[in-house]
Amino acid sequence: MASDILKKIIEQKIDIFAGTFGEDASNIFTRDKKLFHPLEYGMYKERCIKELLSFVSSKSVGISDGFLITSKNSVSTQCDIVMYDKDTIPLIDNGIAHFYPVEIVKGIGEVKSTLNKVEFTKALVKLARNKLLYQERKGRLKSEERRFSENSEIFSFLVCNKLSFDITKIDFDEVYNEISDVKCRHNVVLSLQDGILTYTLNFSELPTKQKEHFINMGGDIKANPVIWNYPHHTEEDEFYKCCNNFIKINYDDKYKHIIHFLIIIKALLEEGYEYDFDFVEYLTNDKVKIFS
Template identity: 40%
Template sequence: MASSIFQTLVQRQIETFVQTFADDSSKLFRNQDNKLFHPGEYGMYKEACLRNLLSTILSRKEAVSDGFIITSRDNHSTQCDILIHNASTMPLIDAGVAKFFPVEDVYAIGEVKSNLGKSDAVKALRKLSENKKLIDDRINKIDNTNLLHHDTIITFLVCNKFEFDIRTLNFEEVYQDIKRKYWHNFILSLEDGIFYYKIVSEKLPSKLQTRFREAGMATQYDFQYPEFILRSKEGPLQYNAERSSYLPEQDKKYDHIFKFLAGLKDAVDSAPRYSFDGITYLGQNAK
């Protein structure tokens, strides 16, 4: 079942997002010679457009910002265009500009780009993976799940379009020295479609196939994670998800954006929550 009113409202937000992200941002920040001026403001404008769209589908428990991630082990991220975080988090702010969020309160990280060539796409994906590695510094997990792939920070790349066929990009080569758990969750191109993963049950290890049959799962379905990991008494059962995509259709030109929003919300809602402990960050734990 679905609400036609909510669908219409979200579609209006998507239409505004597409127009401002792809059309208005270019027109507002290019001169008569079609040369880009104020590139910093141009980038911030696109990021603000996406943050506004994401805010329409997230719950009140989450907020969208930009900034940096810090950990109790004195590690930190590079600058993040999009951070989906605990709405009750009070970020540390330096000089009224730079915002810092504890890794325990961050649920998703996004990179926002315009038109991307292959080398820049690889650079953006690897940047996301390096920032995602901060999940290993999180402490004080609150809840638990048998679906271990949920225990991550969701990462995504959003751009206007690719200047190459993204389907030819070999992720094993992109992430050749990076563990699969740090790979991206979503890639969204407004012109090219959404790129994520899929589970094909007949290709699962036999124990996982049995679990899927018992649970009445479909033989194939879209998946938001690069790997499927199920806790079991014998140890984690793992399967590397296959890449999948959904390309825009003429009469359904926003369906790929709907799929991105739905998949992102589901992944954020499924992420285990951690508890930020300021005492640990201050290094004042009892010895």
């Protein structure tokens, strides 16, 4: 049973978001059909999505922008959105940009307007390259609670106003041909005017050990496929690649896909592993033992 009051409040917030992110924002920053102050326009959209994301984030989650860094001296390109554990360390700021040790980062996102196929591909590849840095985490897990392998990854998402192509005809193996690791693909894509791109997990297609474990837990492999918040499912040392699933906007319930997006982000925040940040790892060279 849903709460009509809470749903109404959320929908009011989404209504404001959709207006400011979409047509209203375009009108504010457009003169004589030409966009002026493109930087401010981009920052305006980012503020809109940050405010929306705050509705499903706990007080311990910071939402900002900047660069990911690792103890191996790797640096990401700039991320429009960085969701991070703000209780671990103070924000690292050099007066120009924000930097986040990869251990405290939960998710990253890109915010765009209308995208064609080339721009869409470029945005997803950028996300994937930045997401790849999660593999350089060196902090200890805060909890040893058993979860799936995918819960150890940084999640990534793309939010745009509209897609100028048919997303159902996209070959994502072609989109990600430069990045072979499926784990680094996006978790969810939200297009305000088109719908939401997620994944599905089909129980009957699971690898042998995963299927046996699912049955032993009382599951029915004949059950309908379920929405999965990750591009893969890895368990029992077996890898399963999930299928893309585009859910088209329902104009009779025009904000349903946005609510669905928020539910996925909330789940990703809650499911992800948390890591300790080791300050020493970032300040010392493995070859130099300063405490010997």
